[in-house]
Amino acid sequence: MWKFINVTHNHEESLYWIELNRPEAYNAFSDEMMDEIKAALMEAERKKDVRAVIFSGKGKVFASGADIKELKEMSPLEALFPRMQPLYEFIYQYPKPTIAAIDGYALGGGMELAAACDLRIATERSKFGLPESKLGVIPGAGGTQRLVKLIGEAKVKELVYLGDMINGAEAKHIGFINFVVGEAELIDRVVEIAQKVTEKAPMALRFAKQCIQRQADIPQEVGMLLENLSQAYLFSTKDKTEGVTAFIEKRKAIFNGE
Template identity: 45%
Template sequence: MDFQNLRITIEGYIATIKIYRPEKRNAMDPNSWAELDQAVRQLNLDDDVRVIVITGYEKTFVAGADIQWIHERKPLDIYGLAVQDVLLNIYKSYKPVIAAINGYALGGGCELALACDIRIGSDTAKLGQPEINLGILPAGGGTQQLTKIIGLAKAKELILTGDIIDAHEAKHLGLLNHVVPAEFLMEKVFEIAKKIATKSPIAIKMAKIALNESSTADLSAGLALEKSLQAVLFGTEDKREGTKAFLEKRKPVFKGE
């Protein structure tokens, strides 16, 4: 894949997307959002990819959206290229997505992290939704996803004040799964990514669907969905391999079939 604002590598079933706009501290413009959307869609169709990692170039994850672009946007532009739509596609990605937050994750950068399934930050990471300082609100899913992850009261405080928090407070709030020294960030990320990559791709996909729906579905609907997805998995070769491997006291080799 050849992109202007992204650098993509694939190794051992793990695809790494690196946001690359060093001159803008990886702030996202229309082209970079479009490229990110295209990259995630393509990686979801690649059988050689089981986990997607998103990080930023050098010491910044994503510093936000390109302010000049926001300044020039008109009301109906929100119905053209919408950051919200790109991030919803990441949230619904068939492959698990891990955010490796190596520095500032602000505005759209924080919303990008929120759209990922697992968020791991370096001890130098800073996160926040400072859009209120620009006279706008977080419209890439921030008002919805942040609330679901850290609770309404704290989400209101962060969004209404525009405050930026450090990695340790973010972990305390549940916004980050892990915080590690900067030099060990990718080591921790790949430790988790490799563990997920050894599991059944079909089971991972079905589990993600059920988990994503759990925050909005009522208990009866959620349990019905869970049961139907399990019925699908009962008919897969991966289920047969997983149970057979357990009985034979060996590690399973899942093929995603």
Template identity: 40%
Template sequence: MSVVVRETPEAGVALLRINRPEARNALNMEVRRQLSKAFRDLNRESDLRAVVLTGDEKAFAAGADLKEFAELTAVEQMQRQTHKLWENITACPKPVIAAVNGFALGGGCELAMHADIIVAGENAKFGQPEVRVGLMPGAGGTQRLTRAVGKFRAMKLVLLGEPISGIEAGAMGLASEVVPDAEVLPRALEMARRIAALPPLAVAQIKEVLLAGMDASLATGMMVERKAFQLLFATEDQKEGARAFAEKRKPDFKGR
């Protein structure tokens, strides 16, 4: 059975489920490889508009599979090159929504932070517990987390290694939205559906510019934003959007 299952709940929306419930969806190498391949394939689909990434009601992903690398040497760990398996997720041009129930610890928390929007259940458990086994985060837990919640909150999470609830994650800015556990996936799919109905070229430019500007100066970020804004005036969707607004009707965006 595949450890990453793809579903198509509706046109333009892909749902990826991590399917390793016996291990709380821990990220072993097979999960990592299948996730990388799934995103590589999704990245090539021109008619795709949004991606929802989830696990199950008990765990989004409980972390890395410690059994796989507990006895590795530093050279062996380096040779695994697991960082390359994250690249297709990072490079996804479509909006990615993480629907998080249960555990999102270690690599699972880092995986959620690769998404653009995180919908968390109230009782979800986020954390970076690597320090408790003599390690540290290695896939963004010191970098993405700090950018998301700031230095002082990030330091507390990574130095103590203690989990926080979905409610706490929302309060500190680690989750975009917090909902009752049973509503996590429906809400994420609703968001994906709404994004899929929007002009895809504008959506893609928004994602690209926002991410590029995070590590740029304000002046550079503003310049990139301005150029992308101007470029969208060359699209048919921009003209359709303006006409639909004036005519008080629903726009029909074609991605052109």
């Protein structure tokens, strides 16, 4: 049984919450925290009734990035084989929908964690930034790659070169954040959006995610073939039959992920 200290996790109906729990360190990512996040995600993947995973941060910070104390001691070899980058790729490729519920600062690895999620909901007081250049390093968990696909090369260069922060409203304006809400509304809005997601056919969302995320890396004709093959498979599922039948019968579909 895994011992969780640096994160808390909670399974409520179809939702699985993972809360970063190092408020005394502004929810900076230690090696132990990253191990616990991976363990929590694997647990959520095994639970068939979990339809979406939500990330949040304890206290007034979503996540402040890498633990500077650990970063100071990191060798060039360790930097060549980082732990955060493969963890975020695991989150990006995760088969179930992921949602970042962001209140407060999401800096460096915190912004990159949000970028690895499928949907991002932030409060008006949230702050985002990539300040790594102030430490003599660069974003190393998708900030120069995945984030470019989300908000464009020019904006990423601005964030990296200047090291300035942007607020929730600007983050939404540039297409990074899906929804911006007041602090008091965050949890209710996250649950509302997550429940909408969980009402959809799980296999359809899983295949759609793969098609969407692959489109930038493969020729369009290959992407169209992937889309066609995914659709053909979905036509063989019980959920497709249920969805079409429910529509004809004018009732709400009940999907079982089969």
